[in-house]
Amino acid sequence: xxxxxxxxxVIDPKNTPRKFHVETIGADSVNHNVVRxxxxxxxxxxxxxxxxxxxxxxxxxHLFPDGADLATVDLNTLCGSAVLLNLKDVPAGQPITxxxxxxxxxxxxxxxxxxxxxxxxxxSDKYGTDDYSKSPYFTPEAIxxxxxxxxxxxAVDAGGVEVPRxxxxxxxxxxxxxxxxxxxxxxxxDDLPVNRFDLCAFPIPVAGVESFPVRxxxxxxx
Numbered sequence: 001x002x003x004x005x006x007x008x009x010v011i012d013p014k015n016t017p018r019k020f021h022v023e024t025i026g027a028d029s030v031n032h033n034v035v036r037x038x039x040x041x042x043x044x045x046x047x048x049x050x051x052x053x054x055x056x057x058x059x060x061x062h063l064f065p066d067g068a069d070l071a072t073v074d075l076n077t078l079c080g081s082a083v084l085l086n087l088k089d090v091p092a093g094q095p096i097t098x099x100x101x102x103x104x105x106x107x108x109x110x111x112x113x114x115x116x117x118x119x120x121x122x123x124s125d126k127y128g129t130d131d132y133s134k135s136p137y138f139t140p141e142a143i144x145x146x147x148x149x150x151x152x153x154x155a156v157d158a159g160g161v162e163v164p165r166x167x168x169x170x171x172x173x174x175x176x177x178x179x180x181x182x183x184x185x186x187x188x189x190d191d192l193p194v195n196r197f198d199l200c201a202f203p204i205p206v207a208g209v210e211s212f213p214v215r216x217x218x219x220x221x222x
Contacts, residue, residue, distance in 0.1 A: 058211045
């Protein structure tokens with residue numbers, strides 16, 4: 001039997017760090033032919049938002065005009081076998097270097113070509129607080145290590161993977177130029193009882209959009 005574990009943060013329109021506005025409207029204001037019974041609750045939602053919000057996935061199109069977007073991404077890269085790397089011992093604001101990363105890889109039993117690599121920095125519970133921005137960060141050499149290991153997607157319980165105060169996007173480039181999508185703000189990694197499981201993260205297929213909130217689900221054998 002397989003247990004499903006939700007690895008996504010809930011987006012609360014009343015408490016978001018980025019724009020996410022929901023207006024509840026009557027369905028008859030969209031479909032003028034609809035018949036509403038007296039007092040009937042029949043609604044739709046008008047949503048205005050930033051695409052990089054909550055647990056979200058970033059496509060190559062984020063940085064490359066010819067890269068895959070939400071509608072053209074290969075679905076095979078968004079699901080499959082995942083390995084959990086425990087990096088919770090790395091102090092706040094400190095770099096995750098290749099030696100530290102290798103220790104976590106060894107503890108997890110290694111990375112196989114085609115793995116989805118999920119990194120637990122221990123920051124899921126800090127989401128929405130000032131401390132969330134103080135997470136450890138990956139050096140470019142560490143990101144290159146993961147790319148060279150053959151991972152097909154990366155996920156992290158932090159707001160990003162870049163070197164602090166750097167705007168050159170070197171780590172994003174290293175991932176996205178290899179068609180390795182990135183999930184930021186993944187959640188509830190401590191709920192995973194094992195470090196190897198199956199994972200799916202399918203966004204809605206919107207043409208010409210580089211990122212969107214995503215429901216990330218882990219499948220764990222009980």
